[in-house]
Amino acid sequence: MAETGTGLECIVKLGGSAVTDKNTLETPRLDAIRAAADIISQVRGRYIVVHGAGSFGHFQAREHGVVWGYRDKETAAEVQTVKLGFCRTRQSVTKLLHLITEEFVGRGIPAVGVSPLSSWVTDDASVVKADTDxxxxxxxxxxxxxxxxxxxxxxxxxxxxxxxxxxxxxxxGVFHPPRVVFLTDVAGIYDRPPEQPAGAQLIPEIQVDQDGKLHVSIATSSQAHDVTGGIALKLKSAVDIVTESNGRTCVMVCGIQSGTAVRACVEGQLPKGTGTIVQLNMCKHPDEVT
Structure with missing residues (x-):
């Protein structure tokens, strides 16, 4: 059931690759976390922050096959391996949560860490229970x-x-914010992985049809230990947000340590060429500036 009256202005996503070194086990990027704290400290209004796990949790989850669970395992030992992997994954992701909330509170932000485990449940990876009250x-x-x-x-x-x-x-789907801002380790969404030597080009705008069809061609890749699907799933999530809201919610993607990040989160503006906006086709974006 949709919530009303909260006045939620924005959901800010701190990408796992932005706030951690995703290739090195449990290695935070403290400069990026401090940059995020600086951005959020300037926000006025109601916001939710969600951060990725990056190198906190992905390695443990991949090693123990946590994403696939333990119900199909044939032996008690196999079940126990997944369950211990579950526990180690949670130990790791909550370390990063503590680092981020500690930095936020130190900046005077009334940040409260909320772990989904206590109140969210899935069925074959689809959310079926979520306490948003x-x-x-x-x-x-x-x-x-x-x-x-x-x-x-x-x-x-x-x-x-x-x-x-x-x-x-x-x-x-519950709070209907006017925008979601993804803060990443790169400037936005590119036509191919930006680390490729061929010269990836930043895509300033992605138009999406109501059926989810994109009007651009994007080649994606995912690191081997990324159990959440890499940029392909992130792009799908952005498309779903835009289409399921009938264009009422737009998605902005920009670099976490850029001046654009402040404008996107604080002002709801994304200057052309400084990031990527995902929006419903034929809908003019209200916050676009030149």
Whole structure:
């Protein structure tokens, strides 16, 4: 059931690759976390922050097959391996949550860490239960909920991985914010992986039809240990947010340490050529500036 009256202005996603070194186990990018804190400290109004796990959790989840759960395992030892992997994944992701909320609170932001495990449940990786009442109450009381990708219980698999992007998509269906801002380690969405030597080009705008069809060609890739699907799933989440809101919610993607990030989060503006906006085809974006 849709929530009303919260006045949620924006959901901010801190990408796992932006706030951690995704190739090195449990290595935060403290400069990026501080940049995020600086951005959020300038925000006025009601916001939700969701961060990816990056190198906190992905390695453990991949090693133990947490995303696929344990219900199909043939031996007790195999089940135990997945369950211990579940626990180790959670230990890791909550370390990063603590680092981020500690930095936020130190900047005077009333940030409250919220782990999905306690109140979110999936069925074959689809969200079937999510307690958003406590999120609503935090927003109304002036707190900033900080959520994260998490290992959660799953009715069919036993357990699985709930990505931060899936969390955001669900929250958008409940709170209907006018925009979602993805803060990443690159300037936006490119026509191919930006690390490729061929010369990737930033895509300033992605038009999406109501059926989810894109009007651009994008080649994607995902690192081997990324259990949440990499940029392909993130792009799908952005498309779903735009289409399911009938264009009422737009998605902005920009670099976490750019001046554009401040404008996107604080002012709701994305100057042309400084990031990527995903919007419904034939809908003029209200915050576009030249």
């Amino acid at each position: 406590n999120i609503r109450d935090m927003l109304l009381e002036g707190f900033v909920p900080v959520m994260h990708g998490d290992a959660v219980l799953d009715r069919r698999r036993g357990c699985t991985i709930l990505s931060g992007d899936t969390i955001i998509k669900h929250l958008c």
